[in-house]
Amino acid sequence: MKHLLKTITLSLVLFSGSACTQDSKSFQARDEVVGIVGSETVTYTRYNTEEQPCITLRLENANVSKTLCDFTDQLGNTVDVRKDVAAVDYLSPTFAAQSLEVTLDLISYYLDCRIPLTKSTIGEPVCTFKDMD
Structure with a gap:
């Protein structure tokens, strides 16, 4: 019984540790689209939206990237795709x-x-609200 209790406790500690590392893990890209805007190469990255609902844009030459999670419509209402x-x-x-x-x-x-x-x-x-057709 004592051995079983140690095993359960160790399992809970390991499970808790793996749950914490999931928050900081890097997400694998589901889709990447590369395009040219002006003279800049831009990479659009989308992930499995159940794991990471935000998208990332990267300006390759400038070495600048930004993760976008908040989208505001023409009325000023902001949607946070992580929680709203x-x-x-x-x-x-495109x-x-x-x-x-x-x-x-x-x-x-x-x-x-x-x-x-x-x-x-x-x-x-900059977004515009659109009804479903």
């Missing part, structure tokens, strides 16, 4: 003249977002 929605999907990421455009599927509505890009900065998303 049950699920998110990112549809049709590079435009000075931005990345992507549609967020938030299950009950869409946000069409434009993320401004320059050769050294990644701006905040």
